[in-house]
Amino acid sequence: MPHILALDTSTDACSVALVTESETIERYSLEPRSHARLGLPMVDEVLKEAGLDLSMLDAVAFGRGPGSFTGLRIAAGLAQGLAFSRQLPVVPVSTLEAMAYGYLHSEYKLRDGAEGSPWILSVLDARMSEVYVALYQAEDSSLCLKGEERVLPPSMVTFPSEATAVSAIGSGLSYLAEMPEATQLAIAHQEPDWHPRAAAVGKLALKYFAAGKVVSPADAQPIYLRDEVTWQKLPGR
DSSP: OEEEEEEOSSSSEEEEEESSSSEEEEEEEEETTTTTHHHHHHHHHHHHHHOOOOGGEEEEEEESSSSSSHHHHHHHHHHHHHHHHTTTTEEEEHHHHHHHHOOOOOOOOOOOOOOOOEEEEEEEEEEEEEEEEEEEEETTTTTEEEEEEEEEEEGGGGOOTTTOOOEESSGGGGGGGOOOOHHHHHHEEEETTTOOHHHHHHHHHHHHTTTTBBBEEEOOOOOOOOOOOOOOTTTTT
C-alpha cells in the first residue's frame, strides 16, 4: 500500500498530508506568507503521527500550480529536497484539480433525482485582473477536465452549453461580477473561500502513482500558466 507525502502551498493556505488508500493525516493552516516557516514542521508532525519516516515513503506529491508564484516555488523546492534525500519519485498534481476533487468528495452531493453529472469550476485569483480556471465534470468519484486549464480575464470565462448548475469554488469568484451574464447564471453554488489542500493532492497522487505518472526530483517544476512575470524590476535596482 503506497504511502505518499503531499504538500500544497499554492494559495494563502498551507497544508501537508500523509495519504494512503485507507488513511489521511493532514495539517492545514490559513496563514498567508508563512508557508516557508510552516512547511517542514507540518511534515514532521504528520510523519510522527503516522509512525513513519522519509525512508518509508513511496513518493512525494505537491500542488504544482497554478497559483501564487512564491507559494508554488516553496512547494516544489520542499518536494525536491525531501525526494532527493531518499531518492523518491515526485508526483506533480494540478492545484485546480485538487480543489475540485476535494470539493467533490467532501462537500458537493448530487441531489437525489438530479439528472446528469455535477459540474465544478475551480477559479483562482491570478492577479493582474485575470483568473486561473478549469472546468470539471464529475463522473462517479472521478473528474474529467473539460477543455484545459487557462489564465484569462474574467470576461472570457465561459461554459459549454451543457454545463448547468455549476458549483464554482475559489478566490477567483471575487471577479464574478465581471464574468459574462450567461456564466453567472450557470453558477448555482459558490464557495469563494475554497482552497486546494494537501489531502486532495495526495488522493489524486495515489492514482497518478499507480499509473506511473511520476517525475524525478529534478523535474518537479511548478506550472504557472502565465509566461509574464507579475512584477518588474525598479529602475536602478
